[in-house]
Amino acid sequence: GANITIPYKQDFIPLINKLSPLAERLHSVNTIKNVNGAFEGYxxxxxxxxxxxxxxNWQVKDKQAYILGSGGASLAIAHYLSDQGAQSVTIVSRSVGQKNGPWKYIDYAELKKHSGDFLVNCTPIGMYPDVDASPVDETVIAQxxxxxxxxxxxxxxxxxxIGNSLGKDTVNGLDMLVGQAIRSVEIWEERTFTQDEVLSILNYFRENWNGAK
Structure with a gap:
């Protein structure tokens, strides 16, 4: 099997022979399993x-969420937030005309007029080596x-x-990265990790990950 990362999670779909129900609903594939020469997408x-x-322990029900970026990862979290009962999910995109799904789309200029509970960055802005960049500034984060x-x-x-300096509750993508990898291995090897195994793997990476160069 193999993993697919940005920006190919949607582009790869035409090459897949069979999509899982979730991958089809999200219109995003990040895991491929080779089954007798046929590609299954998850x-x-x-x-x-x-x-x-x-x-x-973040509670989503009745909360307002805003997602920065409109790629495959943003669609996955938009579905998750909606499934968990978020009051509203808004996707912030530079291409508001290219809508994908039932959510409200706004551009970055419009975002400055909004406030909410969750702000999720699904763009690569701020990732190494572009470490001095942020997708939005402090005035937006403060909201x-x-x-x-x-x-x-x-x-x-x-x-x-910036969020930490303002006393916000923050998390990076490491737990998500490790969590999706664990689920991928479960699919490839047709096994299930116990909760204790998952936490042990997560703690290992939390203790040893400071960011690669």
Whole structure:
């Protein structure tokens, strides 16, 4: 099997012979399993997102969420937030005309007029080597309570650093990265990791990951 990363999670779909129901609903594939020469496509980002929210004990029901970026990862978290009963999910995109799904789309200029509970960065802005960049500035970040940056290199991006300085509850994408990888291995090897095994793997990476160069 293999993993697929940005920006190919949607582009790869025409090459897949069979999509899992979740991958088809999300229109995003990040895991491929070779079954007798045929490609099966799965989405394990959803599982990584769910694990991140569970470990943070973040409650989504009736909350307002804004997602930066409109690629495959943003669709996965938009579905997750909607499935968990979010009051509203808004996707912030530079291409608001290219809508994919039932959510409201706004551009970055419009975002400055909004506030909410969750602000999720699904763009690569701020990832190494572009470590001095943030997808939004402090005035926007101040309008939200919970920050989730799906990037994980560096461990604390400028986006999260600003949030930390403002006393926001923050998390990077490491738990999601490891969580989706665990789910991918479960698919490839047709096995299930116990909760203790999952936490042991996560703790290993948390203790040893400071961001690659």
């Amino acid at each position: 989405n394990t980002d959803y599982a990584g997102i769910a694990l991140t929210f569970e470990l943070k 939200f309570n919970y920050l989730f940056d799906m990037t994980y290199n560096p461990a604390v991006t400028k986006f999260l650093g």
